[in-house]
Amino acid sequence: MKKAYLGVDIGSISTKAVIIDKDYNILASSYLYTEGNPILAVKKVIKEIKKQINLTKYKIVGIGTTGSARKLIGVILNANVVKNEITAHAVGTMTLYPNTRTIFEIGGQDSKIIILDNGIVVDYAMNTLCAAGTGSFLSSQAKRLGISVEDFGKIALESKNPTKIAARCTVFAESDLVHKSQMGHKKEDIIAGLCEAVVNNYLNNVGKGKQIKTPIVFQGGVSKNIGVVKAFEKVVGEKIIVDKNSHLMGALGVAILASKNKEEVEFSFDISDVCFETKGIECKGCSNNCEIICVSKDKKIIDSWGNRCPKGEIKVKG
Numbered sequence: 001m002k003k004a005y006l007g008v009d010i011g012s013i014s015t016k017a018v019i020i021d022k023d024y025n026i027l028a029s030s031y032l033y034t035e036g037n038p039i040l041a042v043k044k045v046i047k048e049i050k051k052q053i054n055l056t057k058y059k060i061v062g063i064g065t066t067g068s069a070r071k072l073i074g075v076i077l078n079a080n081v082v083k084n085e086i087t088a089h090a091v092g093t094m095t096l097y098p099n100t101r102t103i104f105e106i107g108g109q110d111s112k113i114i115i116l117d118n119g120i121v122v123d124y125a126m127n128t129l130c131a132a133g134t135g136s137f138l139s140s141q142a143k144r145l146g147i148s149v150e151d152f153g154k155i156a157l158e159s160k161n162p163t164k165i166a167a168r169c170t171v172f173a174e175s176d177l178v179h180k181s182q183m184g185h186k187k188e189d190i191i192a193g194l195c196e197a198v199v200n201n202y203l204n205n206v207g208k209g210k211q212i213k214t215p216i217v218f219q220g221g222v223s224k225n226i227g228v229v230k231a232f233e234k235v236v237g238e239k240i241i242v243d244k245n246s247h248l249m250g251a252l253g254v255a256i257l258a259s260k261n262k263e264e265v266e267f268s269f270d271i272s273d274v275c276f277e278t279k280g281i282e283c284k285g286c287s288n289n290c291e292i293i294c295v296s297k298d299k300k301i302i303d304s305w306g307n308r309c310p311k312g313e314i315k316v317k318g
Contacts, residue, residue, distance in 0.1 A: 046271055
């Protein structure tokens with residue numbers, strides 16, 4: 001039976017999973033919305049990729065997790081690799097595009113830039129505090145304009161004169177959008193203006209002070225928006241590379257890292273039928289008052305974290 005490796009990227013908006021073989025070919029993949037419940041989302045993606053993989057031919061022996069809920073899901077899946085998003089995205093990108101110097105990544109609620117030199121991350125920045133310029137921002141504006149976010153990019157390309165939108169803040173952008181609509185600006189011009197506003201917001205905040213060099217790879221859910229891609233090319237003045245699996249790059253990267261780990265793990269797709277629960281408790285063992293997260297499998301605690309001294313660990317395990 002051939003060896004295969006599972007990578008799961010659990011973000012605040014979406015959850016992604018891939019299964020790869022030893023040559024890093026993607027055998028199965030799934031992408032869906034997290035909807036505020038990472039455990040349920042992971043169960044769903046596991047169930048989806050199970051349908052795509054030949055279980056008589058492949059056996060998963062390595063598991064990697066990344067994203068905002070990487071530790072929680074790592075415990076649940078018995079992962080042998082748990083890595084941050086910067087590392088996972090860099091590894092996934094460099095595997096497919098070894099000469100990459102800059103990675104633009106815009107997700108549902110955050111964005112990041114990664115600068116590489118000879119395959120090594122030398123600088124990066126993340127924006128996790130403001131939703132302006134992210135996928136959720138574009139989705140809310142599409143809804144306000146009465147169009148599908150999937151059609152956003154296609155409509156933007158129809159514009160001959162993009163409207164200038166103040167997108168440094170979501171609240172200001174929405175009021176400016178309404179104002180420009182009332183003034184009579186065409187819908188396609190407003191949409192193109194929003195795409196350019198996202199790009200300018202990203203470069204002036206996340207990319208501020210960074211030395212952007214080519215080749216540039218754009219990934220994350222927003223990379224599927226052709227309007228934003230073209231806006232990046234217009235502002236930066238360079239060709240932007242978008243892979244067909246750009247939305248899965250973090251999951252791919254952590255799956256590759258799992259394949260390089262010599263430790264093999266046991267994995268069962270039946271994980272989707274197991275009851276997992278999380279519970280937060282406050283430890284009063286010392287003045288830190290740590291909030292400790294406990295993870296239970298079928299009512300039995302399997303792991304916990306959050307304590308800053310041994311007293312918290314004793315309280316949980318006891």
